[in-house]
Amino acid sequence: MNELINFSAHNVEEWLVLNNIANKELYLISLFLLFAFLVVLLAKKYRVPIVVGYVFLGILLSPDVIALLPTIDQEISSMYTFILANLDYVTNIALAFIAFTIGSELSIKTIKRLGKSIFSIAIMESVAAFIVVTAAVYFIGRPLFMALLFGAIASATAPAATVMVLKEYNAEGPLTSTIMAVVGLDDAFALIIFSLINPIAYSQYRGEGAINLSEVIVLPLIEIFGAVILGLAFGYLAQFLLTKFNEKTRKILTIVTTITLSSSVSIFLGFSALIANMSVGFAVRNFAKKNLQISEEIDTLTIPLYAMFFIIAGTEIRFSEMGSLSFLLIAFIYLIARIIGKVGGSTLAARISGAPEAVKKYIGLGLLPQSGVAIALAYSVQKQYAQDPEVGLLIFNTLLLTAAMTEVFGPLLTKYAVVNAGESQMEANHH
Numbered sequence: 001m002n003e004l005i006n007f008s009a010h011n012v013e014e015w016l017v018l019n020n021i022a023n024k025e026l027y028l029i030s031l032f033l034l035f036a037f038l039v040v041l042l043a044k045k046y047r048v049p050i051v052v053g054y055v056f057l058g059i060l061l062s063p064d065v066i067a068l069l070p071t072i073d074q075e076i077s078s079m080y081t082f083i084l085a086n087l088d089y090v091t092n093i094a095l096a097f098i099a100f101t102i103g104s105e106l107s108i109k110t111i112k113r114l115g116k117s118i119f120s121i122a123i124m125e126s127v128a129a130f131i132v133v134t135a136a137v138y139f140i141g142r143p144l145f146m147a148l149l150f151g152a153i154a155s156a157t158a159p160a161a162t163v164m165v166l167k168e169y170n171a172e173g174p175l176t177s178t179i180m181a182v183v184g185l186d187d188a189f190a191l192i193i194f195s196l197i198n199p200i201a202y203s204q205y206r207g208e209g210a211i212n213l214s215e216v217i218v219l220p221l222i223e224i225f226g227a228v229i230l231g232l233a234f235g236y237l238a239q240f241l242l243t244k245f246n247e248k249t250r251k252i253l254t255i256v257t258t259i260t261l262s263s264s265v266s267i268f269l270g271f272s273a274l275i276a277n278m279s280v281g282f283a284v285r286n287f288a289k290k291n292l293q294i295s296e297e298i299d300t301l302t303i304p305l306y307a308m309f310f311i312i313a314g315t316e317i318r319f320s321e322m323g324s325l326s327f328l329l330i331a332f333i334y335l336i337a338r339i340i341g342k343v344g345g346s347t348l349a350a351r352i353s354g355a356p357e358a359v360k361k362y363i364g365l366g367l368l369p370q371s372g373v374a375i376a377l378a379y380s381v382q383k384q385y386a387q388d389p390e391v392g393l394l395i396f397n398t399l400l401l402t403a404a405m406t407e408v409f410g411p412l413l414t415k416y417a418v419v420n421a422g423e424s425q426m427e428a429n430h431h
Contacts, residue, residue: 024083029090029308035061036307049411050168051161051310058314059404065319084315087308092273094309096263097302098160099274100255101167102184103231103281104295110177117355118178121346122185125367126155128345129338130193136337140329145201149395152197153377154338154370156190159183161369161407164306165414167299173423174356179366179414182346184278187373188224191272194377195220202384205391227271228279234262235283242284242292252297258284274373310407313371317404321397330394335402342367362417369410371403 039053059065063081066072072080111118134151138144162183166176196217238258245251259277266276284292322328343364350360378399382392418424 021083021086024079025086028080028083028087032061032308032311033304036304036311039307049165049415051164051306051411052408054307054310055161055314055404055407058311059317060314061311062315062317062319064317084312087312090305090308091312092263092267093260094302094305095160096259096273096277097298097305098163098309099184099277100259100281100284101163101298101302102159102180103235103278103283104285104298105177105180106184106278106282106285108286110181114174114178114181114355114359117350117353117359118181118185120353121178121349121355121359121363122182122189124349125157125182125342125345125364126186126189126193128348129154129341130197132341132344133334133337136333137330140333142330143205145205146391146395148197148201148204149381150334150398152190152194152201153374153381153395153399154334154341155186155193156370156374156377157183157186157342157367158369158371158373158403158407159187160306160309160371161411162366162414164310165411166418168426169415169418170425171418171423172425173358173418173421175358175362175366175421176418176423178355178359178363179417182363182367186367187272187274187278190373190377191224191275192220195223198381198384205385223270223272224275226269227266227273227275230266230269230271231262231276231279232283234258234265234276235280236287238280239284239288239292242294243288243290248297251292251294252301255294255298256301313375313407314404316375317400318397321393322401327394327397331398331401334398335405338370338402339368358421358423362421365413365417368406368413369403370399370406375399375403 035057036054039057040050042048043050043053063077063084066080067077130151132151133154134147136147137150138147142150162179165171166180235258238254241254242251245254258280262276262280263273266273284294322331346363346367347360349355350363355363375396378396382396385392385395415424
């Protein structure tokens with residue numbers, strides 16, 4: 001009997017603790033959204049892309065900065081860090097919608113028109129970033145396996161910030177279409193590069209010779225093609241339903257259900273959720289016989305999601321682990337080398353493939369933000385090298401710091417690019 005009472009008491013206690021956490025998550029989300037609202041007001045006033053405001057706000061709300069406040073003790077600080085970590089699902093949902101948006105911007109017409117330049121730019125800028133960063137990190141005396149890992153992660157571009165800027169400034173034109181397509185494809189290439197390089201780096205680190213080919217080539221291909229097939233199937237079904245429905249409620253539920261379902265199924269099957277949702281968007285855009293007119297609904301739905309996404313991305317930075325000079329040197333070298341690789345590779349490819357003039361001039365500026373996928377890759381490296389924090393933590397922290405920086409200046413450069421290429425409808429209205 002006593003055991004029973006203990007058991008139920010323990011359950012009640014657990015229940016209370018859990019519920020309390022749920023409340024605290026709610027407090028945090030409401031605070032973040034309140035701050036996001038203020039950020040939007042300020043960003044509009046000073047004509048800065050809203051994303052920059054969100055990321056900056058996130059950095060100010062990072063546990064390290066919060067811990068400096070006089071009223072915050074160790075307990076509250078740990079609790080805050082814990083709750084933040086529990087908001088992962090928000091970032092996953094936001095990324096799913098971002099991927100869907102990219103996919104839905106890719107019409108087959110665009111790909112026919114810009115296809116050659118899009119593919120060559122995406123391949124060249126990913127590979128160039130990989131080569132330049134690997135060489136640079138190796139050159140400053142770091143071991144080869146570490147240089148390879150940095151290079152592989154450097155190839156990824158975060159689509160979210162760029163897509164949001166293009167949406168915010170209503171950008172349209174060859175440069176916008178190319179950037180959209182390239183940041184979408186980029187993730188697929190980055191995943192391939194990382195999956196090829198990671199096992200090589202790891203066996204180099206452990207001093208082994210042989211590498212299992214199926215792991216290096218077969219698994220990433222399954223992850224990518226599985227995601228594409230899954231996404232196209234979900235997308236085909238969604239557009240079939242959307243063509244039938246005219247009522248807003250049904251439309252919105254169809255879209256949201258499709259996006260979240262395709263995310264959960266791909267995560268469950270070990271496919272790339274990002275690529276799956278891009279394929280959903282692509283299918284919805286290209287299989288439908290008529291214009292489904294869902295972009296306004298999607299834009300409205302994603303406003304709070306994006307706000308949370310970028311604020312949470314900003315909070316991931318940990319200044320306390322970034323003090324040493326050797327760390328700052330690596331971060332600086334990584335940042336500069338990656339910019340050279342991305343801008344150089346994409347510009348060269350645009351010239352070779354005969355892309356439109358605006359694309360040749362400005363394409364590199366739209367490819368700099370890096371969070372999301374890159375941080376996820378760095379996180380997987382940190383787990384893989386758990387017994388050697390020198391390696392895992394160094395890579396993870398370098399990525400957090402440089403990602404935060406690119407998330408701040410990347411959107412500014414994207415804005416500069418689309419405004420100067422004359423593709424921003426919003427700035428056109430200002431003049």
